[in-house]
Amino acid sequence: MAQNTTEVLVGTGVLAVAAGFLIYAAGLTGFAATTPDSYKLNASFRSAEGVGVGTEVRMAGVKVGTVTGLDLNAETFRADTTFTMNQGIEIPDDSAISISSEGLLGGNFVEIIPGGSPFNIDPDGEIEDTQSSVSLVTLLLKFVSGSDE
Template identity: 40%
Template sequence: MKTLLRENVGEALVGLLVVALAVWFVLFAWNRTGGGASADAIRVTALFPNASGINVGTDVRVAGLKVGTVAEQRLDPQTYQVAVTLAIDPQVKVPSDSSAAITSEGFLGGNFIALLPGGSETPLKNGDTIIDTQGAVDLMSMIGQFVNGTGKSEEPAAAAPGGATP
C-alpha cells in the first residue's frame, strides 16, 4: 500500500486540489446567489417597473460599496411591478426615505442596485418597502431609437431665402 501511495503522490495531490476547488466553487456560488445572505440581514422590498439585469445574488450598494444582495424577485400581481427583496447588512443604517435605482458598472459592466440615502432619521427595518425607485434602462431600445432616428423632436423646416420652401 505504501509503494502504491508513493507512486501516485502526484495524482493524489491533483485529486485533492480538484476537491478543494470544487468546495470553493460551491461556497462561491452559494454566496453569489443569495444563499449565503446573513440570517440577521434587514429584508426590505423595492418595487421596480423594470428589473432587467437583476437576479438573486446581485449586489446592493450605497455610494459604490456593497451593503447587501438581492434575496428574491417576484411579480406583484396588483401593480405588475417587480418586487425585489433586498437583504441589507444590519450594520448599515439606511434612512427610511431612501430611493433605489438599477444602474450598471459601465457600458459592458454588470448591473447592481444603488441605494440613494434620504434624509430621514429613522432607518429601514424588516418589512419596509422602498417606493421611490428607478428601473433598468433598456440600452438596446435607446440604440435602436438613435439608429432609426425615432425619438427626435420634429423641427419645422426653415424657409429658404426668397420665400421658397425647399
C-alpha cells in the same frame, strides 16, 4: 500501499475543491445570504432588466448589500426584489432605489440614494421610491427616430 495513499489524498483534494465550489456558488446565488451581520429589505421595480440574484447593492459607490431574490408579482406585474444589507447601514425611510449601469459595456447594479428622514426603514421593510432600469436599446431607438416619448 503507496498507490492507495495517493488515491486517498487525491480523492480528499477533489472533495475539498468540490466543497469550495459549493460554498462559492451558495454565496453567489444568495442561498446563504442572510447572515447574522445582515438584514433584509424589499423593493418593487417596473423593470429589473439586468439585475439578478447576486447583483451588488451600492450606496455612494460602495457595496452595502446583495440582491437575494427576484420574483414577478402576478398581481401588479412588477419585479419584487429582496436584498440583504450589511448590518450597521441604516437606510432613511424616504430613500430611493434605482437600477444603474456601470457604463455602456458594464453590468447593472442596484443603487440606494439615501433620503434625509430621521426615521429608518425597519428590517424586512420596503423602499417605496423605485426607479427601474433604462434600456440602452430603447434610448438609442428614441434618439435615432427623434422621438420625445
